[in-house]
Amino acid sequence: MNLHIRWMIRRDLPAVLAIDAGLREPWTEDEFLRRLRERNCIGLVAERGDEVVGFAIYRLRPGCLQVNRLAVHPEHRRRGVGRKILEKLRGKVDGDRRRFLSMWVRESDADAVRFLAAMGLRARLERDIYSDPDEDAYAFLWGHPEADRVQAGAGAPEVRR
Numbered sequence: 001m002n003l004h005i006r007w008m009i010r011r012d013l014p015a016v017l018a019i020d021a022g023l024r025e026p027w028t029e030d031e032f033l034r035r036l037r038e039r040n041c042i043g044l045v046a047e048r049g050d051e052v053v054g055f056a057i058y059r060l061r062p063g064c065l066q067v068n069r070l071a072v073h074p075e076h077r078r079r080g081v082g083r084k085i086l087e088k089l090r091g092k093v094d095g096d097r098r099r100f101l102s103m104w105v106r107e108s109d110a111d112a113v114r115f116l117a118a119m120g121l122r123a124r125l126e127r128d129i130y131s132d133p134d135e136d137a138y139a140f141l142w143g144h145p146e147a148d149r150v151q152a153g154a155g156a157p158e159v160r161r
Protein backbone atom coordinates (compact mmCIF):
# COMPACT_ATOMS: atom_id res chain seq x y z
CA MET A 1 0.00 0.00 0.00
CA ASN A 2 1.22 3.46 -0.84
CA LEU A 3 2.88 5.61 1.75
CA HIS A 4 1.68 9.18 1.81
CA ILE A 5 3.37 12.07 3.65
CA ARG A 6 1.18 15.01 4.63
CA TRP A 7 0.85 17.78 7.22
CA MET A 8 -0.17 16.66 10.69
CA ILE A 9 -3.65 17.72 11.76
CA ARG A 10 -5.31 17.69 15.17
CA ARG A 11 -7.17 14.46 14.32
CA ASP A 12 -3.79 12.65 13.96
CA LEU A 13 -2.79 13.30 17.56
CA PRO A 14 -4.09 10.07 19.14
CA ALA A 15 -2.11 7.96 16.64
CA VAL A 16 0.95 10.18 16.99
CA LEU A 17 0.76 10.00 20.80
CA ALA A 18 0.44 6.21 20.62
CA ILE A 19 3.66 5.97 18.58
CA ASP A 20 5.42 8.52 20.78
CA ALA A 21 4.41 6.66 23.96
CA GLY A 22 6.81 3.88 22.97
CA LEU A 23 9.81 6.22 22.86
CA ARG A 24 12.29 6.77 25.62
CA GLU A 25 11.15 10.27 26.65
CA PRO A 26 7.58 10.56 25.40
CA TRP A 27 5.94 13.95 25.10
CA THR A 28 2.54 14.64 26.60
CA GLU A 29 -0.36 15.80 24.48
CA ASP A 30 0.16 19.31 25.88
CA GLU A 31 3.80 19.27 24.83
CA PHE A 32 2.80 18.37 21.28
CA LEU A 33 0.12 21.04 21.18
CA ARG A 34 2.37 23.72 22.67
CA ARG A 35 5.04 23.09 20.03
CA LEU A 36 2.62 22.82 17.14
CA ARG A 37 1.11 26.18 18.07
CA GLU A 38 4.49 27.84 17.54
CA ARG A 39 4.73 29.52 14.19
CA ASN A 40 8.00 27.88 13.11
CA CYS A 41 7.12 24.37 14.33
CA ILE A 42 5.55 21.90 11.89
CA GLY A 43 4.30 18.32 12.06
CA LEU A 44 4.23 15.71 9.31
CA VAL A 45 2.67 12.27 9.29
CA ALA A 46 3.28 9.22 7.13
CA GLU A 47 0.06 7.43 6.31
CA ARG A 48 -0.40 3.95 4.91
CA GLY A 49 -4.01 3.55 3.83
CA ASP A 50 -5.80 5.39 6.60
CA GLU A 51 -3.29 4.45 9.29
CA VAL A 52 -0.73 6.90 10.63
CA VAL A 53 2.48 4.84 10.76
CA GLY A 54 5.06 7.55 11.47
CA PHE A 55 5.54 11.24 12.12
CA ALA A 56 8.05 14.04 12.44
CA ILE A 57 8.08 17.37 14.24
CA TYR A 58 10.50 19.98 12.96
CA ARG A 59 11.34 23.64 13.30
CA LEU A 60 12.33 26.10 10.65
CA ARG A 61 15.19 28.07 12.15
CA PRO A 62 17.23 30.75 10.43
CA GLY A 63 19.49 28.84 8.06
CA CYS A 64 18.45 25.41 9.20
CA LEU A 65 15.70 22.84 9.57
CA GLN A 66 15.87 21.23 13.01
CA VAL A 67 14.17 17.85 13.40
CA ASN A 68 12.86 17.51 16.97
CA ARG A 69 11.11 14.18 16.63
CA LEU A 70 10.94 11.41 14.05
CA ALA A 71 9.39 8.08 14.83
CA VAL A 72 7.81 5.10 13.13
CA HIS A 73 5.31 2.67 14.64
CA PRO A 74 7.24 -0.43 15.80
CA GLU A 75 5.17 -2.71 13.53
CA HIS A 76 6.08 -0.63 10.49
CA ARG A 77 9.83 -0.24 11.02
CA ARG A 78 12.45 -1.33 8.48
CA ARG A 79 10.02 -0.78 5.61
CA GLY A 80 11.25 2.57 4.42
CA VAL A 81 8.85 4.81 6.35
CA GLY A 82 11.60 6.68 8.23
CA ARG A 83 13.54 7.05 4.97
CA LYS A 84 10.56 8.57 3.21
CA ILE A 85 9.90 11.05 6.02
CA LEU A 86 13.56 12.09 6.14
CA GLU A 87 13.69 12.44 2.34
CA LYS A 88 10.70 14.77 2.54
CA LEU A 89 12.48 16.86 5.17
CA ARG A 90 15.72 16.92 3.20
CA GLY A 91 13.76 18.23 0.23
CA LYS A 92 13.12 21.38 2.26
CA VAL A 93 16.83 22.15 2.53
CA ASP A 94 17.37 24.50 -0.37
CA GLY A 95 21.06 25.37 -0.09
CA ASP A 96 20.13 29.01 0.22
CA ARG A 97 17.75 30.14 2.97
CA ARG A 98 17.85 26.73 4.67
CA ARG A 99 21.29 25.37 4.16
CA PHE A 100 21.21 22.30 6.37
CA LEU A 101 19.14 19.88 8.42
CA SER A 102 20.06 18.88 11.94
CA MET A 103 18.90 16.25 14.37
CA TRP A 104 20.25 15.55 17.83
CA VAL A 105 20.04 12.11 19.41
CA ARG A 106 21.37 10.47 22.52
CA GLU A 107 24.64 8.68 21.91
CA SER A 108 23.06 5.42 23.14
CA ASP A 109 20.04 5.58 20.78
CA ALA A 110 21.43 2.84 18.59
CA ASP A 111 18.50 2.56 16.16
CA ALA A 112 18.40 6.30 15.58
CA VAL A 113 22.17 6.51 15.15
CA ARG A 114 22.21 3.64 12.65
CA PHE A 115 19.24 5.03 10.77
CA LEU A 116 20.65 8.56 10.48
CA ALA A 117 24.09 7.28 9.50
CA ALA A 118 22.52 4.98 6.88
CA MET A 119 20.65 8.00 5.53
CA GLY A 120 23.96 9.74 4.89
CA LEU A 121 23.88 12.36 7.66
CA ARG A 122 27.22 13.36 9.18
CA ALA A 123 27.61 12.82 12.93
CA ARG A 124 29.39 15.15 15.31
CA LEU A 125 29.78 14.18 18.95
CA GLU A 126 28.63 16.85 21.42
CA ARG A 127 29.67 16.44 25.05
CA ASP A 128 27.42 16.47 28.15
CA ILE A 129 24.15 17.35 26.46
CA TYR A 130 21.72 15.10 28.27
CA SER A 131 21.15 14.21 31.89
CA ASP A 132 19.20 11.42 33.55
CA PRO A 133 21.34 9.62 32.61
CA ASP A 134 24.24 11.96 31.79
CA GLU A 135 25.07 11.40 28.21
CA ASP A 136 26.71 12.85 25.11
CA ALA A 137 24.73 13.52 21.96
CA TYR A 138 25.31 13.05 18.30
CA ALA A 139 24.44 16.07 16.24
CA PHE A 140 23.56 14.65 12.83
CA LEU A 141 23.83 17.11 9.98
CA TRP A 142 22.92 17.05 6.34
CA GLY A 143 23.35 19.71 3.75
CA HIS A 144 25.86 22.44 3.16
CA PRO A 145 29.37 21.04 3.72
CA GLU A 146 30.34 24.09 5.76
CA ALA A 147 27.40 23.63 8.10
CA ASP A 148 29.37 21.57 10.61
CA ARG A 149 32.04 24.22 10.97
CA VAL A 150 30.04 27.41 10.61
CA GLN A 151 27.02 26.41 12.61
CA ALA A 152 28.61 24.62 15.56
CA GLY A 153 25.88 24.31 18.14
CA ALA A 154 23.06 25.35 15.84
CA GLY A 155 19.99 23.21 16.15
CA ALA A 156 20.92 22.05 19.62
CA PRO A 157 18.10 20.46 21.61
CA GLU A 158 15.71 23.15 22.75
CA VAL A 159 16.07 22.11 26.37
CA ARG A 160 19.38 20.88 27.64
CA ARG A 161 18.28 18.16 29.98
Ligand SMILES: CC(C)(COP(=O)(O)OP(=O)(O)OC[C@H]1O[C@@H](n2cnc3c(N)ncnc32)[C@H](O)[C@@H]1OP(=O)(O)O)[C@@H](O)C(=O)NCCC(=O)NCCS
Residues within 6 Å of the ligand: 023, 070, 071, 072, 073, 076, 077, 078, 079, 080, 081, 082, 083, 084, 103, 105, 109, 110, 111, 112, 114, 115, 116, 118, 119
Ligand atom coordinates in the same frame (compact mmCIF):
# COMPACT_ATOMS: atom_id res chain seq x y z
C1 LIG B 1 14.87 5.24 13.73
C2 LIG B 1 13.52 4.96 13.02
C3 LIG B 1 12.80 6.31 12.79
C4 LIG B 1 13.80 4.31 11.66
O1 LIG B 1 12.58 4.21 10.95
P1 LIG B 1 12.34 3.03 9.89
O2 LIG B 1 11.09 3.33 9.16
O3 LIG B 1 12.43 1.71 10.57
O4 LIG B 1 13.61 3.21 8.94
P2 LIG B 1 13.76 2.73 7.41
O5 LIG B 1 13.04 1.44 7.22
O6 LIG B 1 13.37 3.86 6.52
O7 LIG B 1 15.32 2.48 7.36
C5 LIG B 1 16.19 3.10 6.42
C6 LIG B 1 17.58 2.51 6.62
O8 LIG B 1 18.10 2.94 7.91
C7 LIG B 1 18.84 1.87 8.49
N1 LIG B 1 18.18 1.46 9.74
C8 LIG B 1 16.94 1.81 10.18
N2 LIG B 1 16.69 1.26 11.38
C9 LIG B 1 17.79 0.53 11.71
C10 LIG B 1 18.12 -0.29 12.81
N3 LIG B 1 17.27 -0.48 13.84
N4 LIG B 1 19.34 -0.91 12.81
C11 LIG B 1 20.19 -0.74 11.79
N5 LIG B 1 19.93 0.03 10.69
C12 LIG B 1 18.74 0.65 10.65
C13 LIG B 1 18.87 0.74 7.48
O9 LIG B 1 20.01 0.95 6.66
C14 LIG B 1 17.61 1.00 6.70
O10 LIG B 1 17.65 0.49 5.40
P3 LIG B 1 17.32 -1.10 5.17
O11 LIG B 1 16.11 -1.43 6.00
O12 LIG B 1 17.09 -1.18 3.70
O13 LIG B 1 18.54 -1.83 5.64
C15 LIG B 1 12.65 3.99 13.85
O14 LIG B 1 13.42 2.88 14.24
C16 LIG B 1 12.09 4.61 15.12
O15 LIG B 1 11.00 5.20 15.10
N6 LIG B 1 12.82 4.48 16.25
C17 LIG B 1 12.37 5.03 17.52
C18 LIG B 1 12.37 6.54 17.48
C19 LIG B 1 13.73 7.12 17.22
O16 LIG B 1 14.77 6.57 17.54
N7 LIG B 1 13.70 8.31 16.64
C20 LIG B 1 14.88 9.06 16.26
C21 LIG B 1 15.06 8.82 14.83
S1 LIG B 1 16.22 9.82 14.11
